[in-house]
Amino acid sequence: xxxxxxxxxxxxxxxxxxxxxxxxxxxxxxxxxxxxxxxxxxxxxxxxxxxxxxxxxxxxxxxxxxxxxxxxxxxxxxxxxxxxxxxxxxxxxxxxxxxxxxxxxxxxxxxxxxxxxxxxxxxxxxxxxxxxxxxxxxxxxxxxxxxxxxxxxxxxxxxxxxxxxxxxxxxxxxxxxxxxxxxxxxxxxxxxxxxxxxxxxxxxxxxxxxxxxxxxxxxxxxxxxxxxxxxxxxxxxxxxxxxxxxxxx
Amino acid sequence: xxxxxxxxxxxxxxxxxxxxxxxxxxxxxxxxxxxxxxxxxxxxxxxxxxxxxxxxxxxxxxxxxxxxxxxxxxxxxxxxxxxxxxxxxxxxxxxxxxxxxxxxxxxxxxxxxxxxxxxxxxxxxxxxxxxxxxxxxxxxxxxxxxxxxxxxxxxxxxxxxxxxxxxxxxxxxxxxxxxxxxxxxxxxxxxxxxxxxxxxxxxxxxxxxxxxxxxxxxxxxxxxxxxxxxxxxxxxxxxxxxxxxxxxxxxxxxxxxxxxxxxxxxxxxxxxxxxxxxxxxxxxxxxxxxxxxxxxxxxxxxxxxxxxxxxxxxxxxxxxxxxxxxxxxxxxxxxxxxxxxxxxxxxxxxxxxxxxxxxxxxxxxxxxxxxxxxxxxxxxxxxxxxxxxxxxxxxxxxxxxxxxxxxxxxxxxxxxxxxxxxxxxxxxxxxxxxxxxxxxxxxxxxxxxxxxxxxxxxxxxxxxxxxxxxxxxxxxxxxxxxxxxxxxxxxxxxx
Ligand code: SF4
Numbered sequence: 179x180x181x182x183x184x185x186x187x188x189x190x191x192x193x194x195x196x197x198x199x200x201x202x203x204x205x206x207x208x209x210x211x212x213x214x215x216x217x218x219x220x221x222x223x224x225x226x227x228x229x230x231x232x233x234x235x236x237x238x239x240x241x242x243x244x245x246x247x248x249x250x251x252x253x254x255x256x257x258x259x260x261x262x263x264x265x266x267x268x269x270x271x272x273x274x275x276x277x278x279x280x281x282x283x284x285x286x287x288x289x290x291x292x293x294x295x296x297x298x299x300x301x302x303x304x305x306x307x308x309x310x311x312x313x314x315x316x317x318x319x320x321x322x323x324x325x326x327x328x329x330x331x332x333x334x335x336x337x338x339x340x341x342x343x344x345x346x347x348x349x350x351x352x353x354x355x356x357x358x359x360x361x362x363x364x365x366x367x368x369x370x371x372x373x374x375x376x377x378x379x380x381x382x383x384x385x386x387x388x389x390x391x392x393x394x395x396x397x398x399x400x401x402x403x404x405x406x407x408x409x410x411x412x413x414x415x416x417x418x419x420x421x422x423x424x425x426x427x
Numbered sequence: 428x429x430x431x432x433x434x435x436x437x438x439x440x441x442x443x444x445x446x447x448x449x450x451x452x453x454x455x456x457x458x459x460x461x462x463x464x465x466x467x468x469x470x471x472x473x474x475x476x477x478x479x480x481x482x483x484x485x486x487x488x489x490x491x492x493x494x495x496x497x498x499x500x501x502x503x504x505x506x507x508x509x510x511x512x513x514x515x516x517x518x519x520x521x522x523x524x525x526x527x528x529x530x531x532x533x534x535x536x537x538x539x540x541x542x543x544x545x546x547x548x549x550x551x552x553x554x555x556x557x558x559x560x561x562x563x564x565x566x567x568x569x570x571x572x573x574x575x576x577x578x579x580x581x582x583x584x585x586x587x588x589x590x591x592x593x594x595x596x597x598x599x600x601x602x603x604x605x606x607x608x609x610x611x612x613x614x615x616x617x618x619x620x621x622x623x624x625x626x627x628x629x630x631x632x633x634x635x636x637x638x639x640x641x642x643x644x645x646x647x648x649x650x651x652x653x654x655x656x657x658x659x660x661x662x663x664x665x666x667x668x669x670x671x672x673x674x675x676x677x678x679x680x681x682x683x684x685x686x687x688x689x690x691x692x693x694x695x696x697x698x699x700x701x702x703x704x705x706x707x708x709x710x711x712x713x714x715x716x717x718x719x720x721x722x723x724x725x726x727x728x729x730x731x732x733x734x735x736x737x738x739x740x741x742x743x744x745x746x747x748x749x750x751x752x753x754x755x756x757x758x759x760x761x762x763x764x765x766x767x768x769x770x771x772x773x774x775x776x777x778x779x780x781x782x783x784x785x786x787x788x789x790x791x792x793x794x795x796x797x798x799x800x801x802x803x804x805x806x807x808x809x810x811x812x813x814x815x816x817x818x819x820x821x822x823x824x825x826x827x828x829x830x831x832x833x834x835x836x837x838x839x840x841x842x843x844x845x846x847x848x849x850x851x852x853x854x855x856x857x858x859x860x861x862x863x864x865x866x867x868x869x870x871x872x873x874x875x876x877x878x879x880x881x882x883x884x885x886x887x888x889x890x891x892x893x894x895x896x897x898x899x900x901x902x903x904x905x906x907x908x909x910x911x912x913x914x915x916x917x918x919x920x921x922x
Contacts, residue, residue, distance in 0.1 A: 286830040289841040298844075312477050316532045324531060344462040345469040345570070346531060367464065391528040397437055401445040402490060403480035406736050406751055412483030412887050427478055 185215040186229045186267050190259045193267045194236035196229045197274060207275050212267035243274065248282040258299040260333040269295045307334040311341055313421040316351060318389055324351040325383045327424045335362050336372055343370045354380060392426045399427040428496055430514045439515050440525070446495040446506050447541055450598070450701060451733040455487040455536035455571040457696025458593045468530060468537070468570030470593065470696075475536050488539035488573060489529055493517055493554055497543030501611040502741045503600070503706045506543045510739070516545075519558040523566050530570055537571030537593070538562070544577065552580035552588065556682075559591040563687035571696075576622045578614060585622055589629055590688040594696040594728070597622050602717040606707040609743055620725075626698045627725050633693035697728030704759060705752040706735040706744055710782035715762055715773040722766065732759045754885060758784035765790055768822055769815045787878040787885075792818045795855055796877070799868045802855045806837050818877070819852030839863050850880050 182205055186196035196212045203210065220226065243252045255270055263269070272292035277284045287293050307330075316324035324346070328335070335355045339362035342351060347367060354361040359380060364370035434442075456474030476485040492506070494516035500508045517525075526538045540558060545551050555574055562568045573594040576585050589595055597619055601607045604616045700721060702714055718730040734751035737744060762784065765771040769791070776790050777783070785793050795802065795818050804813050806828060814825040824846040831837060831845065838858050843849055853863030854873055 283834065287834045288827055288831040288845055289835040289837055294841075294844050312475055314533055318532070326533070342533075346467055347462050347464060348467060349531065391525070391532065394437060394440055394525065395529060395532070395534050397440050398444050398489065398491075399478060399480060399486065401441050402448050402486060403482040403484070404448055404736060404751075407482035407484070407734075407753065409483040409887075410481060413479045413481055415887070416483060416485070417479040425478070 180209075181224045182210045183221075183224050183226050184210060184212050184229050185226060186212055187231050188214050188216075189231060190256060191231040191233055191236040192229065193259050193270055194239040195232045196267055197271055198232075198235040198239050199227070199229050200271060207271075212271045214264060214267055217264045243277065246281065247274075247277040247284060250285050251277050251282070254285065254296055254300040257303040257337070258296050260303045260337065261299040262331050262333070263299055263302075266299055269299060272296075303332045303334060303337070306330055306332050307337040309421060310334060310338050313417065313425060314338070314353065315425050317392075318387060319383060320387060322350065324349050326351070326353045327356050327383065328353065329356045329420075329423060333358065333360070335360050338362075339364065339370050339372075352383075354383060356380065396427055428508065428514055430494075430496055430516065432515075434515050436521060436525075439517060439521070440491070442513060442515050443491045443493075443495055443517060446543075447490045447492045447539075449505065449733060449736065450490065450539075450541055451484070452573070452596060452699055452701060452729070452731045453485055453487045453490055453539065454729070455573075455593075457728055458571065460569060460691075460695075463569060463690075466567040466569040467527065468568050470536070470569075470571045474571075477533065477535055487536050488571065489526055489535045489537070490539040490541075491517065491522070493522070493540060493542035493551075493558065494545050495543050496545055498546065499544055499611075499613045501600075501614065502739060502744060503610050503703060503735065505738055507739070519554070519561045522558050523562045523568075526562060526570075527566050527568060530568070537568075537573070539573040541575040542577070548577045548579035549581050549584065552577045552584040556584055556588045556591070559588060560682050560685060563591050564685050569687070573696075576626060578618045578622055580622070582622075582625055585625060586629060586693075587682075589626060589693045590691065591685060592694055594699060595626050595694050596699045596701070597626070598701040599717070599721070600701065600703050601707055602702050602709045602714045603707075606709060610707065623698065623700070623725050623727075626694055629693040630695075630697065630726070697726070699727060699729040699731060701731040701733055703735050704732050704756050710777075711755070711759060711762075711784050712773065712777040712779065712782035714759060715766070715777060718763060719766055719773045730763060732756050732763070754786050755784070758786065758790060762790040765794075770812055771816075787881065788874065789818070789881060791816070792851065792877045792881070796870055796873050799870065799873075802868060803857045803862065804855065805857050805860070806842065807832055807859065817852050817855045819848035819850065819855075821846065851877060 182203065184196045184200050186192040192215075193212070200210050200212060215228065240252065243255060251273075255273070258266055258270055258273075269292070273284070273296040276287070276290060276292050280287065284290075284293060285297075288297065310328055310330060314326045314328055316326045319325050333355070335353055335358075339353060342353065343364050350364065350366045352361050352363045354375065359375050359377075360372065361375045362370050362372055454474045455470065455476075456472065458470045459472040460470045462469040474487060476487045478486040480486055494514070495506045495512070496514040496516065497504075497506045497508055505512070522538070522540070526535070529535045530537065540555060542551050542555060545554065555577070559572060559574060562572070571594075572592045573596065574588060574592045576588070576595045576597050578597060585595075599619055600614070601610060607614055607616060607619075702717070704714065714732070721727045721730055734753050734756035735745065736751045737747050737749040740747055762771075762773075762776055765776065766773065771794070776794055784790055788796070795816065801813075801816075804817060806814075809817075811825055811829050814820055814828060815822065820828070824842075827845040828837065828842070828847075831841070836859060839849060839853070842852070842856075842858070849863055854868070854876070856863065
């Protein structure tokens, strides 16, 4: 039978709708594949079908995962969907075929390639979001907003925003993914939301205000190191350069 | 001792963080506290590390001294009274605004506050308490605070402070009583262990289920007989001029029970301590046995080890310029891990006859090679406890193995995906009866292979080739360190 490729939008709704449509097509798991729209060239002997993101379908799949598999499985699917890996949509589909068959135990079946793959993607995303909880830095802008710029590989802005919303709930802050022009906006004491920013809006954020506390931090950072232990290689391996683009130290 | 008043905050920070840096503890772990409206800060159970200093150590907290002035003269310490250095202090307000401003920018998880002894232990402890009180009450800071308990301070002060801190620590510094006597005559074992015991009991008591916040508060605020009054004077105002050393009995009047304390327990993240490695002749076996006793008898959360940086001139200390024993420190941390999470005891790892760790091998490999009769173990059958003893298998991978082997036969590639380091584990495991390396288990061969595999890590720790010159100490397994010429070759081969 000819292979059918479902082209999904690169969002959680897009991918979950792809899962729904793929499943509902009853073509058999071996005869279909999920692919992100815009990825790679078209192949011969394949039939392409574009998936229109649909909140209702996506929500159905989300509920099914939580109820028929587990909350942990949903966590894995969600985080994997934030990955930069172009094969993530199909990886999620493969994982779910196992998941709906075996139920909650699937997340422990680490010898299965489909489970391994999703586990790997999810772990990469979670690790990167941990790194940004550590290395993200807020700058005080002219209008007293705390603004952080990041350039993550995976799409993690929405994953780290709740952490900051909890700890500095009384602050106006925003976290901007510079590469994706995606920002989490948090007005003081209110709920945060995700939005896209225009070029002028993002430009206005990099103001370069003088800040005494940034200078104090650099002083502290320098003087806390023990001279006869200086080890730049160790420092670099623990705090790779790609995180340092927006760090003052 | 002259205390300089006319310094900028920048200069003070430089001096007081510089003076704090030999305290190695910088973790922010142990409490999981959500944020609350109207406050700033939360804490994460695993702790969060925000940066790495040029020496590769993690920076999680603003680690500073309240003052580097000290009436004592502990020989190993940079702040000892006999050293000719500039002395200064932070006011509690300065400390608070720095903590808050750093925290908002996501530089830190909170504050790690220590201090030299100003006038008396009581006076110093009271100043620490004032600072924490201000930070929790006026600044509404709910992030992480690690504070020192000053040995010799009144238990009432330690009790009050513990209600505002996440973690407290008393540094043991030297593992044996002789060591202390030699280098810190003002500190005795008992003087150090008394506050440790008090904190341990305080933690245990505040974990007990109680009828509600009020009764718990009663036991922990034994001084709060009088009616609480609002904070009248700015606490910063009477610093550093001393209130009469014994006047803390009026504390409850000046500091009504903190709002924060109603929501928190006593030292919820537990207590820790630190031992200096290499200032005195204690062996690894002695140090590790003391650590084990502290974990068992004092319920410590963490014991930290600090490779001694030889800064002070003294006949009873290593000569200035002696490099700190970093690799030795690293082996102690690895062994400490084995005590806490892998079910090992100090006497299994070391003995009177073999009192030092092998610097070329991590302690787990070292143990496994000395106990080859227990290997190889079969992945599908070995108990969880035994899996934990296999070099190259960590707690997480052991758990994953136990979970996954119920559903399918595991092979080596699958183990690798679960985080098992086959370079090491491969020598000690079989999968369905098969070895990863089809070779016999031979002590000398294994010791050499595993030491070579460990080389990159050693280099990372020491940061230079210098290590190879020091590694001539032990040859338990007929190991010889690479000779001067071979060393660089072997290293470049790995890059
Ligand atoms: S009491 Fe503390 S600060 Fe003072 S000399 Fe001893 S170790 Fe240093």
